[in-house]
Amino acid sequence: MPAVLPVLATRLSTAAATAFGSAYGELDPELRSATKPEFGHYQSNLALRLGNALRRPPREIAAGLVEALDVTDLCQPVEIAGPGFLNLTLLPSILAAAVNEPVTFTSRQQRVVVDYSQPNVAKQMHVGHLRSTVIGDALCNVLAFVGYDVIRQNHVGDWGTQYGMMIEQLLEEDLDPETLDLRGLQLLYERSRKHFDADGTFADKSRARVVLLQAGDPETRASWRRMVDVSLDDFDQVYALLGSQLTRDDVVGESAYNDDLPRIVDELTQAGLLTESDGALCAFLPGFTGRDGQPLPVIVRKSDGGFGYSATDLAAVRHRVATLHADRIVYVVDHRQALHFDQIFTLARAAGWLPPTTAAEHVGFGTVLGPDGKPFKTRAGGTVKLTTLLDEAVARADALLEGREGIDRQATAKAVGIGAVKYADLSSDRVNDYVFDFDRMVAMTGNTGPYLQYAHARLTRLLSKANEQGGEIKELKEPTEERLALLLTGFPDVVLQVAETLQPHRLCTYLYDVATALSAFYEHCPVLTSEGETRASRIALCTATRKVLHDGLGLLGMAAPDAM
Structure with missing residues (x-):
């Protein structure tokens, strides 16, 4: 095609x-x-x-x-x-020939590293992790589809002061870390945070514990390792429910760069890029000023000798270029981090770690809002767990399927419910906020995931009844079948646009247009009751449409059920 x-x-x-x-x-x-x-x-x-x-x-x-x-x-x-x-x-013959040709992309001989999801150890994944994970997965799928060599990176938050706090609290309470699940770890974090803020002696012990952690103290490292393993096990379950392609092998947490941080400081110092400010080592980059007109620093090493996340992000950039040989680096992080990444990319280029030939892009996105137009929260005002959200979506989809026969209701409810959440997230321009509305998400009509999935299922049923599929389109006589065929020829161009712009909503809009054109085609062009070459051509057109919907939904990270 x-x-x-x-x-x-x-x-x-x-x-x-x-x-x-x-x-x-x-x-x-x-x-x-x-x-x-x-x-x-x-x-x-x-x-x-x-x-x-x-x-x-x-x-x-x-x-x-x-x-x-x-x-x-x-x-x-x-x-x-x-x-x-x-x-x-x-010409109808050209249009038919264009649809008959399979979609192919050649290898681009370029590697793209995509950093996304980024949950924190010892904390349950919440609604705030939804967008990064869903958008990141879709972009990785598209980039790989058009021929890029894609490396996924899950920059998990697994290092820093909070682990010193939690391990010290663990010791004070004489708790066995092996007995704690992720919920227990989150409660432990909350207790240690309160203790840290209220007790200066405990705060000092916690900071000293961080030093032991960084130095590799066996007892401290064992407790920390348990926290990480429990968290990653829980993250894997969430990714499985969400249908994300992230695996344990994609996890490269903040801790992975710990040994490199002193070298980061040394090289920046030797390059004359760091200035001491109130005991901290900072980079003051041209063009970055606050509202008061004062220079905005990038704090690479803090006044207490510790390293902030800027140092870790710089080490990650260098690793991805020097070791992973990235030609393009993509960060799927919410829009509030735009300034931070602008500074990191600028400093990395000044240091020579990010050459002009390597693109670095921050893929920002807006906030998930509740019906009240404010950031999505529980009724009690807390953060919504991601599993709670996804389970509710599956339950809504299951209710939608009640009474339908000939389907695997459990599997279909999961495909439709999770797909509905993903599509709602991806179908609007990612830079915008969007309102999380279950009723709208699972609707079978309108620009929704279930509408597209049903279009695919309906085609599957039709082709099954026809007892044939494939073949070539020989003729296009009616305006509605021409319109559908014309849309199908645009699939490769749309996918390439998404790979270039990193805007998955373009693919959503395209697939909705295809499903809408398919509906008009059904109304005006009988398929099973047609005869001869007309019937064969329309079956071939339905086959091609089904493949575009199947492939397109797959690129968005959505299942394409054969029956609904």
Whole structure:
């Protein structure tokens, strides 16, 4: 299914260069899908922009473009509409051939490291981890699909003062760390936090315990290791429920960089990039100032000699470039960290750890809101556990499936419920906040995950009844089947756009358009009751549509049930 659009765009650019000079061949033809069937399949406003540049009537320019345009092998005669729009309609044979061709991408010989999810040890995953995990998984899927070598990295928070606090509290209470589950660890953290804030002696002991942890004290390390293992076991269960592809092998926590932090400081110092400020070693980078106009520091080593997360993030950047050989690094972290990553990337480039040839991108996202428009909380005002959220979504989906026969209700409820949550998260522009609304998420109509999953299931049932699938499209006679076929040819281009822009909502919008076009196709084009070549072509079109929906949902991290 080669993308027809890029071929037409190239032909239009060539026509502009031929008719008006090579400089005008650089203009983007801005080919877009036609807004109405009577305008053909694609439209371009190139003539209007050329007319403005050349100070000539756009329709005159359009006539010149049409005369120089060589698309007779692809399109019906090009029409000039309105003030100078070009309307292009693909030949039915070209449209059919484009759908018949399989989607293929070649290896890009580039490695992308994607950092996402990032839960903290000794704390249960909550709704705040949902977006990073869901968006990160989808982006990894897309990047791998189009040919990148993708390495997933789960930068788990497993180091720092809180573990000194918790281990010291553990010792004071004479608790065996082997008896604690993740809930017990979270309660232990809450008690140690209160103790730390209220008791200076305990706070000093906790800081000393951190030094022992960093130095590798066996007893301290054993307690810490137990906390990490319990937490990772719980995270694995959440990832399994969510259908995330993150594994234990992808976990590279903050602790992994501990031994490298002194070298980070030494190299930055030798490069003249650090300045002492109130006992701390900081980088003051050009262009970073606060609201008061004062320079904003990157604190690499704190005044007590400890290292903050800036040092760890710098070590991670260096590791991903020098050891993992990343050509592109992507951080899926909420938008509030934009300044932090801007500073980290800038400092890493100044230090030479992040060369100009390696892209570093912060994929920011908005907040999950409750119905009241405020950050999503429990009724008591606490943070919502992610498992509670997902279990409720599955229960809602199960209720939706009540009375339906011929399905594995438990498996389907999980696929629909989890898919509904993921799609609601991914379908809006990630930079925006969105309201978490179970009723809207699990609806079978509208731009929802269940609507797309049902479209796939309906196609599966139809093809099963037809007792055949595959084959080639030989003819496209009706406008609705042409519209559906045209959308299918756009799948590779949409996936490439997501890989480039890191905006998964573009794929969601595309799949919803496909499902909507499929519904119109059902209304106007009988499949099973058709005969001969018409029947065979429509079955082939249904097969191709099912594959696009299946592959597209898979890229979003969603299951595509065969029956609902």
